[in-house]
Amino acid sequence: MSDYTPPKVWEPKESGGKFASINRPVAGPTHDKELPIGEHPFQLYSLATPNGVKVTVMLEELLALGKNAEYDAWLIKIGDGDQFGSGFVEVNPNSKIPALMDHSGDRPIRVFESGSILVHLAEKFGAFVPTDPAKRVETMNWLFWQMGSAPYLGGGFGHFYAYAPEKIEYAIDRFTMEAKRQLDVLDRRLAETRYLAGDEYTIADIAIWSWYGQLALGRLYDAAEFLDVESYENVQRWAKEIDARPAVQRGRMVNRTFGEPETQLHERHDASDFETKTQDKIGG
Numbered sequence: 001m002s003d004y005t006p007p008k009v010w011e012p013k014e015s016g017g018k019f020a021s022i023n024r025p026v027a028g029p030t031h032d033k034e035l036p037i038g039e040h041p042f043q044l045y046s047l048a049t050p051n052g053v054k055v056t057v058m059l060e061e062l063l064a065l066g067k068n069a070e071y072d073a074w075l076i077k078i079g080d081g082d083q084f085g086s087g088f089v090e091v092n093p094n095s096k097i098p099a100l101m102d103h104s105g106d107r108p109i110r111v112f113e114s115g116s117i118l119v120h121l122a123e124k125f126g127a128f129v130p131t132d133p134a135k136r137v138e139t140m141n142w143l144f145w146q147m148g149s150a151p152y153l154g155g156g157f158g159h160f161y162a163y164a165p166e167k168i169e170y171a172i173d174r175f176t177m178e179a180k181r182q183l184d185v186l187d188r189r190l191a192e193t194r195y196l197a198g199d200e201y202t203i204a205d206i207a208i209w210s211w212y213g214q215l216a217l218g219r220l221y222d223a224a225e226f227l228d229v230e231s232y233e234n235v236q237r238w239a240k241e242i243d244a245r246p247a248v249q250r251g252r253m254v255n256r257t258f259g260e261p262e263t264q265l266h267e268r269h270d271a272s273d274f275e276t277k278t279q280d281k282i283g284g
């Protein structure tokens with residue numbers, strides 16, 4: 001049991017933990033830094049966390065369909081505080097990756113929040129969102145489910161299980177309960193349908209796979225055994241099917257700074273970069 005009694009007014013202090021150095025109680029930029037702009041219509045500023053992967057998978061899926069979704073993906077090192085540079089804050093006042101500038105129209109449009117980015121791209125290209133009104137709503141139901149649920153998985157379960165400076169049983173129990181409940185929500189849905197919104201692969205699958213699919217495949221928090229992810233059989237079937245898509249495999253590599261060097265493409269400016277610019281090829 002903790003002997004901590006909250007003071008009358010909270011004051012910031014060193015809290016320890018993996019992300020302590022980037023946590024701040026205020027918003028806004030900490031330094032001046034313009035963002036680079038490449039030659040393609042879409043400029044993505046991101047990192048290959050689950051929220052970042054959603055967008056690079058979507059862009060690669062659009063390109064695989066033959067859409068003009070060419071993009072430059074610039075690396076934002078959140079551990080170094082790049083998200084607090086003035087240029088980044090102009091694109092996303094919330095200082096979190098992913099952030100996108102759409103230069104494809106007559107004036108640039110900023111897009112932040114990964115769910116908003118997925119909807120923007122899906123509507124722009126008329127892809128990965130059904131036109132049938134009921135199926136479209138079901139896609140949005142699951143997309144917004146992900147946006148509301150994943151903070152309990154990442155900020156709750158992942159934080160206290162993997163990153164907090166001490167293992168707090170109460171917090172781990174509370175968020176493990178919720179993470180498993182969420183996996184069960186998905187498992188029951190995927191017992192009824194091939195994909196989350198029905199028989200069509202949509203932005204809901206892209207968003208949910210990036211978190212819960214990767215969790216089920218044992219890629220998040222080293223928690224596969226602890227959460228008994230193998231027992232969610234329908235989630236497993238769906239996660240593996242999506243994982244096998246070539247666009248998903250490419251999307252996972254973009255802005256990735258961890259894992260095997262051949263899976264890391266720190267920045268993506270051309271389709272050929274997957275063959276020539278991975279870390280095993282360029283080193284560093």
Ligand SMILES: N[C@@H](CCC(=O)N[C@@H](CS)C(=O)NCC(=O)O)C(=O)O
Nearest residue numbers: 022049051078096097098113114115
């Ligand atoms: N709701 C946001 C969440 C984005 C988010 O939490 N991004 C994290 C990485 S996954 C981040 O940039 N963290 C940096 C920080 O908190 O300073 C979205 O879906 O875009």
